[in-house]
Amino acid sequence: MATMLSGSALMDGAMLVIAANETCPQPQTKEHLMALELVGIKKIVIVQNKIDVIPQKEALKHYEQIRSFVKGTIAENAPIIPVSAQKVINMGALVQALDQTIPIPERDPDAEPxxxxxxxxxxxxxxxxxxxxxxxxxxxxxxxxxxxxxxxxxxxxxxxxxxxxxxxxxxxxxxxxxxxxxxxxxxxxxxxxxxxxxxxxxxxxxxxxxxxxxxxxHPGKLPPVWEKARFRVTLMERVVGVSSEMQIEPLKHHEPLMLSVGTAVTVGVVVNTKKDVVEVTLKRPVCAEIGARIAISRQLGGRWRLIGMGVLTE
CATH class of the missing domain: 2.40.30.10 (Translation factors)
Structure with a gap:
């Protein structure tokens, strides 16, 4: 998950790949969609892969499962493209969907790099x-x-x-x-x-x-480096990505959290909490602008699980 979150900071859009021979949604699919929502990636193409290993009737049933799963999320209106990566089926339609859904955004060439x-x-x-x-x-x-x-x-x-x-x-x-x-x-x-x-x-x-x-x-033109950070937190209601979803408890004093800021992944220890604002001391400092989005993960069952997002305030 840490790799996925840090890599997503470089992307203008994403493909959400779902295996057609498995019931949708799988726990990891839920976690990946939630991660895309938290890091702010809204341009999504859903890829229904492995259509070659199931009958057409099952593929249509699975398509409806996907539609039901993404309803009410940022991917509600995302195109769903059935493909077989192994048999190279429908790749032209996938490329067309990517081209139409994820256009090249306007860039400011005069901004500080x-x-x-x-x-x-x-x-x-x-x-x-x-x-x-x-x-x-x-x-x-x-x-x-x-x-x-x-x-x-x-x-x-x-x-x-x-x-x-x-x-x-x-x-x-x-x-x-x-x-x-x-x-x-x-x-x-x-x-x-x-x-x-x-x-x-x-x-x-x-x-x-x-x-x-x-x-x-350029020297002297980069954002500040933070060894301590304060951010406004929005926690999800339940942990996703596990077979039995559990309620997410509020953040606790001295609790270690995994924080993904841009491509940086660091551990922060909570030193202060006040309503929806949390202050942490970072094990490894990060360079980030005010307003940067932060994906927050908590250690659950021996793994880091995504539990919410934050916005850097100072």
């Missing part, structure tokens, strides 16, 4: 000569503005440093050396799609997704 990082890599092979070493690579999606090859960028929260027996986070500054959009090298990046940006960073800083969840942009 802000890139959400989902990955980071060391692309050097073991045993490479120091003369051939390349800088670390960051990957993610530019949600606004333009980034150009040769520009200086800042990455926040950055790296963890220890000074005077205190651990703090320090922004990282570097220079863009290359930009890859898909498999093509480009001189500048605009919003939309996924990017790989080569930098002059020490590869040790970027290996194994070490910078995933961070934010990149």
């Amino acid at each position: 802000m890139m959400l990082l989902a990955r980071s890599f060391d692309i050097n092979k073991p045993g490479s000569s120091w003369r051939d070493l390349k800088g670390g690579v960051i990957g993610g999606s530019l949600i606004r503005g333009v980034l150009k090859e040769g520009e200086d960028i800042e990455i926040r929260p950055g790296r963890q440093v220890q000074a005077e027996n205190r651990i703090r986070w320090e922004p990282i500054e570097t220079k863009i050396t290359t930009i890859n959009a898909g498999s093509k090298k480009v001189a500048e990046a605009t919003p939309g799609g996924l990017l790989g940006i080569g930098t002059k960073l020490d590869p040790a800083l970027t290996k194994s997704d070490a910078l995933a969840g961070q934010v990149a942009g």
